Amino acid sequence: MASQGTHMYFILIKKPKNIGIINAGSICCISVDRYTSLLRRNDGTLTKLPMMRIGGSYPDHDIDIVISDMEPLTIQEVELLLAVKDESERLKWFIEKETLQTALGLAVHTSVTVEEKGESLKGIIRCISRLTAPEGSKSIGLSAMFFGIELQGKDKGKGQNDGTYKSKTLFKCPRDCGVIAPFSKVRPVVYRSLSPSEPLLSPQTQAEPLALGDRVTFMFDEDHFGHGMVMDVGERTADGQQMVRLSTDKDKNGVRGGETEVPLNFVFKVKEEVYPAGLEPERMDTDAPLAVPALDTHPMDLGVDSMVEVSLASGNTYGIIRWVGTLPGREETMAGLELEDNVGVSDGTFKNERFFQCPPGRALFIKLLSCRPDSRFQNQSANCVRVSPERERKQSGGMPKNPIAPITTDRVTEVLIGQMKGIQGHCNSCYMDATLFSLFSCSSVLDSLLFMSTEPRDAHIQGTLLYDIVNPLRSEGFVEGKHIMKLRQQLQEHGYSRTFTTDEKDPEEFLTVIMHHILALEPLLKLSAGGKVQESYCYQIFLEQNHSLVLPTVQQLLEHSFHSAGLKLAEVPSCLILQMPRFGKKFKMFDKIIPSLELDITDLLSEGSPQQCTLCGQLAYEECVDCFKDPLFGQTGFKLFCRTCSSQVHAHPQRRAHRATRLDMPKGFPGNNGPQVLARDKLELFAVLCIETSHYVSFIKHGPNNHDWIFFDSMADRHGGIDGYNIPEVQACPEVGAYLEMSPAELASHVPRDMKGVAKRLFCDAYMYLYQSTTMCLYR
Incomplete structure (x- = not known):
């Protein structure tokens, strides 16, 4: 179940039995902390939840609700549904879905x-x-x-x-x-393709023939009309019949999407869109007479890799031009678009000939002149064209308008090291400064946040993040504090917190707002518990009170937390954000935590993946959770066994009562023929956020060597008094590598205050560890 900030929200889809004060259509919630505690206490299996009703006569009364009687809601859905006071009507709108989902996309103007x-x-x-x-x-x-x-x-x-x-x-x-x-x-307002007061335009009187990508109205039969897009116009058959292949908006039963073939004389080319009186939007007339462009050119300089927008009957859609040229049998210059959504017609092929590569259903071929710059970024750039960095600098006065690559190890010293480097702190902004620096300075794992499709009302926030913060950081190595304040003001104006511009926040609160509420990023983490999948953006490590860890590694902390909560990973995450076990910002559970530069998550994955026997290396068939803490095996790793080793291990009198569970093997996977050499799924550490006396700083692992570490403090120094400004600083800290090479016993013997450089802060003040999968980040 996905959490929404500090709470999880649900709507009742049926009236609970024997509870008179709550009806179907009521909205309830439970805190994430309480849900997590209940899940851990009940071994990952819950049938009921103590819910607090939102609104009504008894809003603060906890009521036990059967989980199957509820459906989850987002915060945005809750606030829209609360405006409908009648609970039965509210449930009707939730079930109907389309109106609610449409409302989520409505914006001012x-x-x-x-x-x-x-x-x-x-x-x-x-x-x-x-x-x-x-x-x-x-x-x-x-x-x-x-x-x-x-x-x-x-x-x-x-x-x-x-x-x-x-x-x-x-x-x-x-x-x-x-x-x-x-x-x-x-x-x-639904902009109709044809005015009902006008007759359909006969194909014989059309001013120009149908072309690939044209919007059309067509007849399923004499009683049913539909709308769609031309995918292909076939050759005339022997009897003179010519068929048109269409991608339909809806079939005659109202089902969205699909394809059909219709005779040409049943297809009517869409005339200019008709708008209700007084509501004509200001938009570019893409079919207005223009000078005929040369091949591969556009009056607004749109070309390959340009971010563009096109109008379809279902509304505006967005994409990137991947190809420009002429198609077989066509004279006009066409553009091959890779769309953000699955509203296209192919995977980059036309009449079985490939012009570019993209996922199925994402390609659309359309007239180049029908493309216009992506309007979501018009406030940042007149054209929003992906051109060379040199040309962008000339157009924008120095700063490229598209995501710049992260800073590589060979450029760290040149770009980042020194004072007035990194992100300048101002007015309790250190939580945001350290988080943004950690995520974007030397890693691209979450760069999708910078260019993913977002709602128009949120585009300005995404623009500030990209153009005012990430790009200056990666190109110049410095971001002025005013740009962070601008982002905080925008978040505050959005309504998520009235104190974003004044108070210190937690990094996870900021990340949840930016990733979930603003940019609607798919949850980074999918956890499996009791056969159900939960989703989140961060994972808080919890430990049982009787744990035996003294100087733990991050690997051990994660394994013990998963073991105690009965959790597994449903899939390999592209980015794993771990919060360390601590209570508030002051009390730490451990004096030191040893960073795991690599996090081996192979044994943390849910069933269905082949695993190796912990002892002999052959294919594992069983897992024993009771052996997890057995001193014979040490403190690291889930205990998986082949049949032989499991029999021998559990023959010992102390382990006869253990409950081993069978692992599900992938279908068709070969049986045991000696030790198996299986690939291990590993994540690499790229950043650590630390906190000491309510001030956040960060460490970045920017290269492959143990000594490739830098330390960032957005308020390392200050110039002037109350009217002065903070001086951020980035410094190399190779001493971290020396401590990482020590044995646990040697590291434990070091008194924190005597540790060299800033190493003490990494080992003793860790708040959040950030890991990335170099493989999975290519796909997300």
């Missing part, structure tokens, strides 16, 4: 229709706001989300107010032109 007094009125969203105090416990802080709409055209004067609600001005508009409505009454 979107043209919509709103239901008001039985009429469907046309307007524009002017604000998306919470109107009431938080529902339920004060610690949750959620409240209903409403849309503020200004009516347009002939519908002006049919509204409720002037943008004011209970003496609070949400937006300004003329009297009786404002409407405050829940998502269930709001619909985006």
